[in-house]
Amino acid sequence: MYPKDLKYTEQHEWVRVDGNQATVGITHFAQDQLGAIVGVGLPDEEADMEKGSELADLDSMKTADQIFAPVSGKIVKVNTALDTQPELLNEDPYGEGWVAVIEMTNLKELDHLMSADEYEAHVAKEAGE
Amino acid sequence: MSMPLIFEKSKPGRKAYSLPELDVPKNESPDLLPDWAIRKQNASLPEISEVDLVRHYTELSRRNFGVDQGFYPLGSCTMKYNPKVNEDVAALSGFNNIHPYQPEELVQGALQLMYEFGRDLCEISGMHEASLQPAAGAHGELTGLMLIRAYHESRGEGKKRTKVIVPDSAHGTNPASAAFCGYRVVEVKSDEQGGVNLDSLREVISDDVAALMLTNPNTLGLFDENVTEIAEIVHNAGGLLYYDGANMNAIVGVVRPGDMGFDVLHYNVHKTFSTPHGGGGPGCGAIAVKKILAPFLPVPVVDKQGDLYTLNYDRPQSIGMVKGFYGNFNVMVKGFAYIRSLGAEGLRRVAETAVLNANYIMRRLEKYYNLPYDRHCKHEFVIDASRQLQYGVHTNDIAKALLDLGFHAPTVYFPLIVREAMMIEPTETESKETLDAFIEAMIEIAQLAETSPEKLQTAPHNTVVGRLDDVTAARRPILRWTPPEE
Numbered sequence: 001m002y003p004k005d006l007k008y009t010e011q012h013e014w015v016r017v018d019g020n021q022a023t024v025g026i027t028h029f030a031q032d033q034l035g036a037i038v039g040v041g042l043p044d045e046e047a048d049m050e051k052g053s054e055l056a057d058l059d060s061m062k063t064a065d066q067i068f069a070p071v072s073g074k075i076v077k078v079n080t081a082l083d084t085q086p087e088l089l090n091e092d093p094y095g096e097g098w099v100a101v102i103e104m105t106n107l108k109e110l111d112h113l114m115s116a117d118e119y120e121a122h123v124a125k126e127a128g129e
Numbered sequence: 130m131s132m133p134l135i136f137e138k139s140k141p142g143r144k145a146y147s148l149p150e151l152d153v154p155k156n157e158s159p160d161l162l163p164d165w166a167i168r169k170q171n172a173s174l175p176e177i178s179e180v181d182l183v184r185h186y187t188e189l190s191r192r193n194f195g196v197d198q199g200f201y202p203l204g205s206c207t208m209k210y211n212p213k214v215n216e217d218v219a220a221l222s223g224f225n226n227i228h229p230y231q232p233e234e235l236v237q238g239a240l241q242l243m244y245e246f247g248r249d250l251c252e253i254s255g256m257h258e259a260s261l262q263p264a265a266g267a268h269g270e271l272t273g274l275m276l277i278r279a280y281h282e283s284r285g286e287g288k289k290r291t292k293v294i295v296p297d298s299a300h301g302t303n304p305a306s307a308a309f310c311g312y313r314v315v316e317v318k319s320d321e322q323g324g325v326n327l328d329s330l331r332e333v334i335s336d337d338v339a340a341l342m343l344t345n346p347n348t349l350g351l352f353d354e355n356v357t358e359i360a361e362i363v364h365n366a367g368g369l370l371y372y373d374g375a376n377m378n379a380i381v382g383v384v385r386p387g388d389m390g391f392d393v394l395h396y397n398v399h400k401t402f403s404t405p406h407g408g409g410g411p412g413c414g415a416i417a418v419k420k421i422l423a424p425f426l427p428v429p430v431v432d433k434q435g436d437l438y439t440l441n442y443d444r445p446q447s448i449g450m451v452k453g454f455y456g457n458f459n460v461m462v463k464g465f466a467y468i469r470s471l472g473a474e475g476l477r478r479v480a481e482t483a484v485l486n487a488n489y490i491m492r493r494l495e496k497y498y499n500l501p502y503d504r505h506c507k508h509e510f511v512i513d514a515s516r517q518l519q520y521g522v523h524t525n526d527i528a529k530a531l532l533d534l535g536f537h538a539p540t541v542y543f544p545l546i547v548r549e550a551m552m553i554e555p556t557e558t559e560s561k562e563t564l565d566a567f568i569e570a571m572i573e574i575a576q577l578a579e580t581s582p583e584k585l586q587t588a589p590h591n592t593v594v595g596r597l598d599d600v601t602a603a604r605r606p607i608l609r610w611t612p613p614e615e
Contacts (some may be wrong), residue, residue: 036600036603038604039603039604059603061600061603062542063542063543063545086604087604
C-alpha cells in the first residue's frame, strides 16, 4: 500500500524523486479517508511553489481538502487527466493518479520527508486515534 | 416512480396563458435590433394546458420535504419553524408594494423598520451599529472582514496584518471568507473539550494577525468557556475578534457576543429569526459592530433625525455598498416581526428550549451512538457512527434510513474534525412527541445496524427514488435535458 521507493509527508502526500524532478500525489490512506473524489483544482504549469503552499484542492463526496507542495520549486507538469477523471486519484493513487511534477530548487528539503516504513507507522498512529 | 419533465409533457398548440390584444402598433422593422440578436426560430418552450401545468408543479411540490411537513434536524442550519405571522407582516402593502427608488419621505415606515431592526440586532448582540445589507451569512463574514481590513489600514497596519486565525471547529465558510478577503488563514486545533486550544493560539498569535474568527458555540455545539481569555489574547496582539452568528440560536437573549469581547458579528437572520431558507435565498446576513468599526460600515446607513428616517451616504470612511440598494428588505421584515412578536423574554426562551431539546435527544441517544465530546451541548450536538462501523454501517446509511422513517436527515460528515460525524439540531419549536419519535427512529436504526445492516446499506426503500449513485452524479453530471432525436 505504501511503495518503498517513494517518500511521504505527514499530510499524506507522496513524492517520487528522479534527479531534480519530484512527482507528487496523494497516498492510498488519503484517498481512502477522502472517499470518492469528484473534483480536482489543479495548479498552473510554470507556477512557483513554496514548500507547504497549496498545490491543488480536492472535492470528495464527504469533504474538501488540499494537497500541499512537499518541496519547493517550479511546476513543470500537471496531470490534466484528473480534470475529467478525478477517480484516478482513488483507483491508482501512485500511478495514473499523480498530480504534478515539481522541478526542485532545494534538494535538502527531501531529507525532511518520511520513508515508507516511517509513514506506515504515522498512518497507524493516526488511524488509531 | 419517476415523473416526466414538463418538456416531455409538451404537445404542440396547447397553452396556459391568454394575452390581451396588442394595443400599440406592431413594429417588425429589422432595424430595431442587429441581425445577430433577432431570433430565427421560436424557442422550444414546453406547450401545456393550464391544468396540466398546475398539476405538474403541485405534484413536484408534494415530493418536496420542508419544515412545514416534518422534523428537519439539519445541524448548523437552524431549520426552525417559520411562524406565519411573519408572512402576514411581510405581505402588508406598505412593505410589499414599495420601490427602492421611492423618495425617503414616502417610505418612512420601511426605513423605520430597518432602523429599529438594526437597533434590536445591536441590543441582542451587545454591539453599537448595524448594517442590514449583506444578503447571507458568508456575505456578512466577508463584509465584516472588509471592515476589519479598513480598520487596520486606517491605523497604518494594513500591510503588516496578513493573517486570520480560524479554529478547526469553526463554521465552514470562515476560512473561505478570510481567503476571499485576501488574508492567509491559520488554523488552530481544538482541545479535548472541543474548545480553542489556548496554547496553540498563543503560538500563532503575533502582530501580523488581523483577526480571529470564532463560532461560539462552535460546530460541535459546544460553548467555548475560555472565550474572554481568547479575546484578551487576540486584543493584546492588536487583532480584532469576529463572531460567526450561525449558532446565535443557542445564546440569543442569554449572553451577548459584544460582552464576550467580539468586535463584529454577522447574524443569519434567516436562521435565528425564522425566515424561510435552504433554497439559495433570499437571506439576510446583517452585521453589527463595536464603535471602533462603525465608521467603515457600508453606506447607506439608516439614521434617525428628529422624527424622520433617512438613508445616510455621508460616511467618508465607509467601505461602500456591498449589495444593490439596501439588502433583502422582505427578509428584514420577517426577522423584525419574529423579534417583536417574541420580545426579550420570548427570545430567551427560544435559546433555552433549543438547548434543552438538543440535550434531551443527545442523552437519550448516547446509549446507542458514540458521543465524541461528552459535555452538555448547546443547541446542537455531534454523534458519530464509530459503534456502527463494525457492522459495515456508515453515517451515510443512517441518514438514508432516516428518510424511510419520515425525517429529514441531519447534517453528515461535518464537522470535519469528527470522523463519520452526524450533527443534530432539533430547534426549539418541536414538541416532546416529535423529539421522542425521532429518538425512537434513531434507536431502531442502531438496532438494525446490528441485526440486519444490509437494510441500512441499501436505504432508502420508501422514497420516490432509492439510493442514488451520487458519486457518478458528481463526477459526470447531466446538467440539461436534451430532446430525443426526431
